[in-house]
Amino acid sequence: MKAEKMLSIYSNTFSGMAKKWGVTIVAGSILLPEPYILEGKIQIRNGALKNVSYVFLPDGRVAENSPEKIYPIEDEKSFVAASTLKNLKIIQSPMGKIGVLVCADSWYPEVYEIFKKQNVNFVVVPSYVAPDGAMSEVWKGYNGSKNPTDIRLEDVHRISEGEAWLKYALAGRILKSGATHGMNVFLRGSLWDLGSDGEIILVHRSMVRTFPKIYGASIVNLWLD
Numbered sequence: 001m002k003a004e005k006m007l008s009i010y011s012n013t014f015s016g017m018a019k020k021w022g023v024t025i026v027a028g029s030i031l032l033p034e035p036y037i038l039e040g041k042i043q044i045r046n047g048a049l050k051n052v053s054y055v056f057l058p059d060g061r062v063a064e065n066s067p068e069k070i071y072p073i074e075d076e077k078s079f080v081a082a083s084t085l086k087n088l089k090i091i092q093s094p095m096g097k098i099g100v101l102v103c104a105d106s107w108y109p110e111v112y113e114i115f116k117k118q119n120v121n122f123v124v125v126p127s128y129v130a131p132d133g134a135m136s137e138v139w140k141g142y143n144g145s146k147n148p149t150d151i152r153l154e155d156v157h158r159i160s161e162g163e164a165w166l167k168y169a170l171a172g173r174i175l176k177s178g179a180t181h182g183m184n185v186f187l188r189g190s191l192w193d194l195g196s197d198g199e200i201i202l203v204h205r206s207m208v209r210t211f212p213k214i215y216g217a218s219i220v221n222l223w224l225d
Contacts, residue, residue: 003033003044010054011042011062019060024093028126028187029053029069029102031080037064048081053102053126055091065089069102070111073144088114095224096121099177103127106169106184109148112177123182123203125170131195135162162199171201171208180205183222188215 007030014027034047040061042054051069054062068083069076088111090097099120105111106125115123129135141147141156151168159167165184166172174182186198200211200220211220 006030007032007035007042007044014054014056015060015062018056018058022058024058024095024098025056026098026100026124026126027054027056028128028185037062037066049079050083051076051080051102053100055093055098055100058094063091063093065091067100067102067105070105071108071145073104077144085110085114090115090118090120099123099179101125101170104144106173107142107148108145109150109173109176112173115177115179120177120179121181123170123174123177123179125182125184126187127184127198128187128191128196129161129198130191132197133195134197135160135165135199136197137161139164165198166201166208166210171203174203175206181222181224183220185220188213188217 010030014025018025029051031049031051032044033049034045035050035052036043042062052066054066057063067088069080070083070085070088072080072082090099097118097120099115099122101111101123103126137160138157139155139159139161147153155164170182170184182203184201186196188196188198199213202209202222204222
C-alpha cells in the first residue's frame with residue numbers, strides 16, 4: 001500500500017510551504033485509510049478510505065476540522081467512505097473563517113446552510129473533473145446523490161457540465177452561506193492518463209469571474225477587501 005509514502009510527500013510538501021511562507025494552504029484532497037489528526041499531524045491506520053482536503057496553518061500544523069468528502073460520486077462509492085454533514089465545520093485562520101468543500105460537496109445546498117450558521121467568511125473548493133473536455137459535454141444531472149429540489153430539471157441534458165458548475169456549485173450557491181469570497185480550483189494535468197478539465201472560478205461578493213483554462217500549474221490572486 002502506498003498510503004504512507006503518499007502521506008509523507010503530501011504532508012512534507014504542504015506543511016513545509018505553509019511554514020516557510022507563513023500562510024494558510026488549502027491543499028487538494030488525498031485518499032487515505034482512516035486518517036486522523038494527532039498533535040497537528042496527519043496519521044493513518046487500517047480502515048475505510050476517506051477523501052480529505054487538509055488545511056495547513058502558517059505554523060505547519062494541520063487544521064483539526066479539515067473536511068472529509070460527504071457526497072462521493074458513483075465512481076467513488078465502491079471505495080470511498082462518506083463523511084456526514086454533522087462533521088462539516090469551518091476552519092479558523094488568520095484571515096478569517098474558511099469553509100472547505102471537497103469537489104462534489106459544493107453542489108449541495110445543505111453545506112452552505114451549515115456554513116452560514118458558523119459565520120463563514122470564505123469558501124474554498126478543490127475539485128477534479130475528467131476526462132479532457134468534460135466541461136464541454138452535456139450535463140447529466142447530479143452524480144452519486146439525488147438532485148436537490150432547488151434545481152431546474154430542464155437543465156439536465158440541456159446545459160453543459162461547465163455551465164452546471166457555475167449554476168449549481170460554489171459560484172451559484174455561495175451567497176446562501178453568507179461568505180463574501182470564494183474560489184473553486186480544478187486539478188489540471190495528466191493523472192493516471194485520465195485527463196482533466198476545469199477552469200479557476202473566483203467569487204468576490206456578487207461578482208463571479210472565470211479564468212482561461214490552463215493545462216498545468218497556475219497562481220491566481222484573490223484580493224480580500
